[in-house]
Amino acid sequence: MKQFLLKVSIIAVVSFVMTVLIDIAILRKVDNLSYYSHERNFSLAYYRLKALNDSNKIVIIGGSNGAFGINSRLLHEAFNLPVVNTCTHASIGLRMQFETYKDMLREGDIVILTPEYGGGKERLYGGYNLLRILSTHLPEAYRKITLRQWLNIYQFIGIHNLGSSVHKDIGEFDDPYSANAINEYGDLEWEREHKDSIHYYSLSGVMDGELIDYFKYIHDFTKSKGIKLAFLPPTFMRSNFNICAGQIDSLAYCLEANGVPLQSAPSNYSFDDSLYFDTPCHMTPEGAIIRTQTIIEDLHRLFSDKE
């Protein structure tokens, strides 16, 4: 029996080491689809922020609702501050975004936080796109991942391996989702028209405790550093918003009850269906302008009051 247990233990240890080495090899793989897509904004925003380290700026952090739904040029003109739109695919997770950029925030900066609706752990720790974005665009950001986050995202290693193999023949492309659509601010600027067949999203009205805690952490961090935080709702197509109004109210109430309320009513960021492109969160260029004007009004209200 002892000999058996010893052999099994040795095989188990060697296998574990081997699987770790396999994981490391997989995490070094580049995914061409990600490389040539708008996900490249994750690293572009990082380097933009690095270049603006010594000056005040407006930083937008959120999901693709911010990439497709904000006209940063208008913000720049309204506040006379450089704007860095870091928004990208929401499945990168809020934690990864904030941890990557927070060291480059300074007193006097304005942070617009506009995460997607949805209260699960994936909103915080990231989903299947996180690994491909990091591996492809900013591998050094892996240092920001804690053990707890690894336990949540470990399951996506296989999908990243599969994706990088399947996408190996993909080259540069031109459409609203491509890297070529990223403008100097980080917005996605490409010809896009409203599509009739937009599938509705369904939402859960429950918010994960760790996600709430992280919102509180962002709130406390920005406060301690003298950074102005505007925690704004994401944009959401009106007809879908009406269906999910109960769940959205529930999420908003949850945040308020935990001391991190949204600083504008969700309904203010729900616009006519015709202003949306291909999902309930992605706007047309016209929609982005209207939404940005709403943001500007809210920023004036929030920060003029405080001043």
Place this chain on the structure above:
Amino acid sequence: MLFNSFEFLIFLPIVFLFYWFVFRRRWWRNLFVVVASYVFYSWWDWRFLILIALTSLFSFISGLLMERYEGQRKMQKAVSATNIIINLAILGIFKYYNFFVENLDALFRMMGFHLDWVSMNIILPVGISFYTFQALSYSIDVYQKKLPATHDIVEFFAYISFFPQLVAGPIERATNLLPQFQRNRQFDYVKAVDGCRQMLCGFFKKIVIAEFCGDIVNECWNQYQGLSGMSLFLLGVLFTIQIYCDFSGYSDIAIGCARLFGINLMRNFNYPYFSRSIPEFWRRWHISLTTWFRDYIYFPLGGSRCDKWKILRNVYIVWAISGLWHGASWHFVCWGLFHATLLAIYNIFGINTKYDHVVAYGKFLPSIKELLQMTLTFCLAVVGWIIFRAESMTQAIDYFAHMFTNPFISGGMRFGKATMWCMLFLMIEWVQRDKQHALQFTNTKPFNYRVVRWAIYLIIIGMSYVAYMERFYDNSPFIYFQF
């Protein structure tokens, strides 16, 4: 709980350590087996524990009653029959109720009547077909005096619920498995090591080969109309490999796992795709089920010891039931009858009992005749599996129609690369065809070197790990779980 899951990776070592180090006495060890097996089973749905417990209880009591009525054959027959009816009724309700209602409704509608029976949303308990047959085996064997009734309810429950073979076999006979629970087991190092190898072999077949083939089959099956004739055949070949690796892989894991606990389960697959005839194929495929049907249905009907027409009748009855066992749908019955027809043909030509030895034993290559025989048998098996995989008989017929009417090769031969990989796998199995499993090494070079064997194990573990992680979201259960 699936074998290919992290939960099982945690479950197995814990159970192993407790089994050998904590519960050293036979009765306590058997009780622990029952508890562990019920935990394993409840991972799917705890409600179905009631069913397996009831099945076990009825069969146990039937054994005791038959012993009590020793000398009164009529009473013993009544007890055995009652137990069979109760267990088959449970199986019938959970597996065949909706099938029965739909077909009865269709029959009455043909006559112009409309039944108002309600189809129920019944979830099929995992493994019900397997453990029910195992319970029936005990009851029938006690009646036939092949073994005495057991008085120990714990060892009997352990026999029915033993977790490695609980949900997808092998369907164990009471004469083989129950006596092993009636004596204390000793740890056997050689058996345990070989058991681990067999489990590794099973995991590789399931996670790497079966899933690889399954991805292609699932993606392409419903678009078969647009494929060339050759591609349709190759798709059938891929499913043939998938179902073999899925099921034999599970059996390897079950048998290997049981050996870790000092239990020897019966062999369930014996390289069926190297069979030289369809009768030989069925002596090598799902051996536990085919021998169960042979011993408990075919032989009582008269078997082969009657005139030609009765033999044919017996064959068709057994295979119709076998088809129905595989699923509550007419195309499964048609699949069974397809094989019955093939067996009848082989029977007529008198080659049903030939070929009970390993093909080309001691040789590296088969003879031309053996190669042709294996190819024919393989192709016939592929035809059967296409019927099996189809969602209905209509789809199966349409599939064959397209196979023969679509251009033979158009737009390239799809699945050629995948089929080549599968053939490579079969070639490896060919080399090991006289062994219990593909990782049973002999003392020949280079496998007598430990570093070579361990390198092979690590390569298999690495490949299985990568394949498992890629399908983490879609961690599909074994095909035969639906039975």
